[in-house]
Amino acid sequence: MGVDEPGVPTLYDWAGGRTPIRRFLDAFYDRVEQDAELGPFFPGGVSEEHRAHVTDWWCEVLGGPATYTAEHGGYAHMLAHHRGLGITAAQRHRFASTMSLALDDAGLPADPEFRAAVVGYVEWGTRLAMHNSQPDAADVVGDAPVPRWGWGVAPPYEG
Numbered sequence: 011m012g013v014d015e016p017g018v019p020t021l022y023d024w025a026g027g028r029t030p031i032r033r034f035l036d037a038f039y040d041r042v043e044q045d046a047e048l049g050p051f052f053p054g055g056v057s058e059e060h061r062a063h064v065t066d067w068w069c070e071v072l073g074g075p076a077t078y079t080a081e082h083g084g085y086a087h088m089l090a091h092h093r094g095l096g097i098t099a100a101q102r103h104r105f106a107s108t109m110s111l112a113l114d115d116a117g118l119p120a121d122p123e124f125r126a127a128v129v130g131y132v133e134w135g136t137r138l139a140m141h142n143s144q145p146d147a148a149d150v151v152g153d154a155p156v157p158r159w160g161w162g163v164a165p166p167y168e169g
């Protein structure tokens with residue numbers, strides 16, 4: 011299911027637009043700052059700039075405005091931030107499960123279709139970030155379009 015399917019809302023629209031998506035990322039990074047496993051990735055805390063940029067990334071991925079591509083260097087810039095971090099499997103899992111908790115914290119739609127789509131993206135994105143962050147990573151795709159995620163096999167049900 012593509013994001014531009016006529017008559018099907020984007021995940022961005024379903025989430026309620028940028029304000030709730032920013033609330034989700036604030037909830038996430040507030041947890042990260044207190045987290046023994048993830049906090050050390052962000053010495054001194056997660057900056058306003060980082061929160062705003064990652065919000066732009068997420069809005070674009072979920073089918074909203076392409077601001078990250080237009081203003082923040084797109085995929086290549088995001089990738090550059092992850093190279094060399096050496097993310098472990100345990101840290102990736104912690105990151106992904108904390109994102110799921112933050113969706114609840116922020117009161118994003120809790121329907122199974124929306125959550126399955128978003129968590130699918132989180133699983134995909136964190137596995138890619140972990141792979142690309144290894145100091146000896148091979149097969150790293152250096153540039154690509156920012157992904158545009160859709161509903162996958164379970165769009166909103168119209169009975």
Ligand code: HEM
Nearest residue numbers: 051060063064067082088091097101102105132135136139
């Ligand atoms: C779905 C998965 C992920 C997404 C969508 C994502 C998104 C991003 C983006 C867009 C940036 C660049 C921000 C900017 O332009 O200023 C970034 C940077 C960063 N990310 Fe991720 N990321 C993901 C996974 C991870 C994981 C698993 C970790 C570590 C466990 C991580 C740690 C970092 C760090 C440390 C930075 C650099 C922060 C800085 O130097 O300001 N990310 N991430």
